Amino acid sequence: MMLLEPLARLGRSGLAALAGIGRANLLLAAIVAGLPELLLKPRLLIAQLYSIGVLSVLIIAVSGFFVGMVLGLQGYYVLSQFGAAESLGIMVAASLVRELGPVVTALLVAGRAGSALTAEIGLMKATEQLSALEMMAVDPVRRILTPRFFGGVLAMPLLAAMFSALGVLGGWFVGVGLLGVDDGAFWGQTQAKVDFREDVLNGVIKSIVFGVVVTWIALFQGYDATPTSAGVSRATTRSVVHAALAVLALDFVLTALMFGD
């Protein structure tokens, strides 16, 4: 019996994880089912676009610009050794649009907005606000979670586009402005090599997927949190960690599907 205990514990945690995944999927279905109601009350969505999107713009813009500048600097030193400094634009733009834009934006949003969502929902649960809504005959999933979910899903690609655009400008600033790469070559080479459908649209699709995953995880962790202060704090940590891991793992899968032919 003693020997079987670790095995039983493994089984228990496995079953608990499965049950969690099941609950998360049921929650997602309930959230999406609230979409028609949300369309009738766009004000709720606007409020969430504000707190998830607008309030994240500053950190996204600053990080994007700096990431682009670093790419420009590093890329220049490598490329100039091969006499191909003109290709700097391609390197900066392609890596931003395909990978860094969607991924870094998703990680930043998970840290800034996702954790806030988890804490907010968890506290609403702990302070019985969700129960109170139910008692007022208002479905808390549709009223509270659905607008947040679609707010996140809509904000993510917009934020990722800003990140990439500012990143390219950052790379241009360093490459053309400081290091003397030819302006025409920078843009010309970039335009010649970065494909709209292949690179830009795939990046947008990636960031929409990340938007779904990050907000879903954040909302589920909040909604499923143990309604105590320790429970909410654990849920917030889990929200960020799970979202980051999910984004990185999904990025690999999506990249393999999109660019791996």
Add this chain to the structure above:
Amino acid sequence: MGTTRTTEILVGAFIAAGCLALFFLAMRVSNLSAAANGDGYALMARFDNIGSLKVRSPVSMAGVRLGRVEAITFDQDSYQAVVTLRIDAGYDRIPADTFANIYTAGLLGEQYVALDPGGSPDYLGDGDQIEHTQSALVLERMIGQFLFNKAAEGSE
């Protein structure tokens, strides 16, 4: 009420900025601006060897981009590459005896089609073929030739 209004304005600005960023990525960073004017007209050119020329490689004259490579096919009868060049609609006065070369941008850069204008009063139109072409320079072949010449000089 004032705060709701501010929120709405900021959200509107946020969406506009996001779309602007996407537009920037589409038009300035990617090739959508070039692909968008898919009108223009097509010219054909046959090359013995196109090197590493790709679809969407630029087509330029005097260093200015006039269009791009639209398609590359292989002619089994002549064993030549048939390259379709899509020239932007604005550039409609390319002389009929224009010369098409495949050059390399920089030592290791990508290859592109460079057009050298001839002196003919007639202009090329949609579907016309450029008669005079020069193949891509293949580095290995050049080095081989160079060594061969050196060897020949040495033996003399």
Add this chain to the structure above:
Amino acid sequence: MGNGLPAAANPGSALGNADATTAGTVSDDAAAPPLVRIRGLRFARAGKVIFDGMDLDIPRGAVTAIMGPSGTGKTTLLKLIAGQLAPQAGSIVVDDEDVHCLSRRRLYALRTRMGMLFQSGALLGDLSVFDNVAYPLREHARLPAALLRRLVLLKLEAVGLRGAAYLMPAQLSGGMARRVALARAVALDPMMVMYDEPFTGQDPISMGVLVSLVRHLNDAGGLSSIIVSHDVPETLSIADYVYVIAEGRIICRGTSAQVSTDPGPRVRQFLDGQPDGPVRFHYPAPPLADDLLGNGGRR
């Protein structure tokens, strides 16, 4: 499964006292069916049985108190009545509708006729006091803005907080938050209001305010009220009928006067706050000597 627990098995009445009083409370309202009728309720959570075959009636138009020590599932009972939790067996009928057989839509419609005052107030933190009270009205009634405003201010006036209409919940004291929540709970003029520990943690003044408010709202608004509480004197002072539950069973029922003179030892211990009695002071444990001498046998 439910049929295995006949109502007759309810042990509540077995504890002496109850027969006469039961007849008293229920027969008064025999003409009208009770507002809430609970039969054979069985509910267990995390392996712990909270209710086992409980029967309970809540009459219309009265203040009914459900009292008992902490952890006896009083709040759970309210959530069961509101349909937020589902019992393993038994039925809960509210105003002739079986709460746990209703479709979602019907259940939500029923809830618009129920109000609940949560222990913490549970005001929505990002809305002002005015918007909190207006929330159920905006959700369920299409009213012109001017009428809505008048209604909300009237509700706030009833709880004495019209002046606080534009404060945020975070700026309110605990007692004020509870009064705002009360105004919200009655915003839709429900047929019943459930109070979850309304007097806990209040200073004597706000306790007095809440006690009189509960009574006043019940009588002026023609409501039925259910109070769940362990604050004995306040609750007995306003309740028309009282149930005392312990360990998942009803151990005493009757009017407030009947209950306060009930001789049952468990009831007396609870009402008089004796530290030791049928409910032991000590959590179940092996004899102290065993634990101290290290052969208690745990681990």
